[in-house]
Amino acid sequence: MRPTPRAETFPVNTPAASQVFTxxxxxxxxxxxxxARRVGLSPAAVTKAVRPLIEAGYLVEGVDEEARPALGRPANLVRVDGGRALFIGVKVTGDEIIGVLTDLCCRIRVARHLPLPGRDPRTVLAGIAELTRKLLAETNGSTAPVLGLGIAVSGDVDRAEGTVRYSPFLEWRDVPLAELAAMTTGLPVTVDNDVRALTVAEQWFGAGVGLSDFAVVTVGAGIGCGLVVHGRVDAGAHGVAGEIGHVTVDPAGPLCHCGNRGCVEAIAGEAAILRQIREATGELPDAEAALALAREGVAAARDVYARAGEAIGRGIATVANLLGPERVIISGEGLAAYDLFAEQIRDAFVAAAFGSAAQCDVRTHPLPFDEWARGAAATAIQSFIGPDTSR
Structure with a gap:
């Protein structure tokens, strides 16, 4: 195992420099x-911002040989040196911990999964520490420092405080996870809601690059939503903005674990789908078997997925009506069933979207759990660069 990585700070801390770098x-x-054109600064201001970043090795400048023009002087391009620093991202689920080691450009170098024997904070912290040690040992001879650890957890997470206020899946309340993990690993730690972390990765490195307003809707064990408003991931005044899983779409619908009835999650979450299929068919399938029943043409199972699609479509329409995003990206492990409810999502969205909100670009972007851990690494990169890049 490598020794505990040395502390290092980003060489600039002005909003302009952070904006240029991101x-x-x-x-x-x-x-x-x-x-300069994209960030709205003068060329002189960009040069001032770029200089210390080049001197510190975070940016490099040179001719792109692949894009060299046939005629005329080739332009010098500024790019990030991804190998300048490394980061670790961890996604905690109900039964395992997924960890990735990434470079500064959030490209995954190593990915590891670790079974989680229990959900209490002590057990989870031990798992995070073990996984971090394994990833630190697999830097493949790189001399680049590991500069941060990001942890993604479902539920109500206060990123500024590093506290998990409430995680239904882990059954946690008021756990100071960032502080505890920093003490355990020796790394600077950022803790965020898992859907918001995934949204950061999509904003900087995925389907949201270049967009100022978009949403990420995740379908799976829960129904989540991350929001980017005017270029910033927006958690709202109380840290729970985007909770479309708890938007009521059927007041007479099933009881949700939040206490309300007919929430999107109570109809379209994985546990809700399995419960409804069991009630309708008398069988006790797991997620894979439930998909098989529906694809074999069992009408009751297909109806459950159709209702789930309608609920998701209405939830997405609510986001489009309220915020008017340029794009909604649907992701999550629940997309394994996309062929069973894609039509219903689209039809319900179009029916419930008001006016030109129906023109919102709704697209799918299936992502494995490794990508959720990559989202956690993206939050660590974000925190390292500076607080002005977070929200």
Whole structure:
């Protein structure tokens, strides 16, 4: 195992420099003039921001040989040196911990999964520490420092405090996870809601690059939503913005664990789908068997998935009506059933979206759990660069 990584701070701490760096990180390589245009700064201001980043090795500048023009002087492009630093991202689920080691550009170098024998904080912390040790030992001879650890957990998470206020799946309340994990691993730690972490990764490195307003809707054990409003991931005043899983779409519908009836999650969450199929068919399937029943043409099972699609479509329409995003990205492990409810999602969305909100670009982006851990690493990168890049 490598020794505990040394502390290192980002070489600049001005909002302008952070903006320049994140623009190059997510949209580069770019010529300086194009960076200036995209961030709305003067070329002189960009040059001032870029200089210390180049000196510290975070940015490099040179000719892109692949894009060299046939005629004329080739433009120098600024890009991030991904190998300059490493980060660890961890996603905690109900039964396992997924960890990834990424470079500064959030490219996964190593991914590891660790079974979780229990959900109490002590057991989870021990698992995070073990997984972190394994990832630190697999840096493959890189001399780049590991500069942060991001942890993604479902539920109500206060990122600023590093506290898990309430996680229904883990049955946690008021756990100071960032503080505890930092003491255990020796790394700077960022803790965030798992859907918001995934949204950060989509904003900087995925289907949301270049968009100022979009949403990520996740379908699986729960129904989550991450929001980017005016270029920032928005958690709202109380940290729970985007909870479309608890938007009521059927007041006479099934009881949700939150205490209300007819929430999107109470109809379309994995546990809700399995319960409804068991009630309708008398069988006791797991997720894989439930999918098989529906695909074999069992009408009762297909109806359950159809209702789930309608609920998801109405939830997405609520987001579109309230915020008017340019794009809604649907992701999560629940997309394994997308062929069974895609039509219902689309039809319900179009029916419930008001006016031009129906023109919102709704697309799917299936992502394995490794990508959720990558989202956690993205939050660690974000925290390292500076607080102005977070929300």
């Amino acid at each position: 623009t190059v990180l997510s949209q580069g390589p770019l010529p300086r003039l194009e960076v």
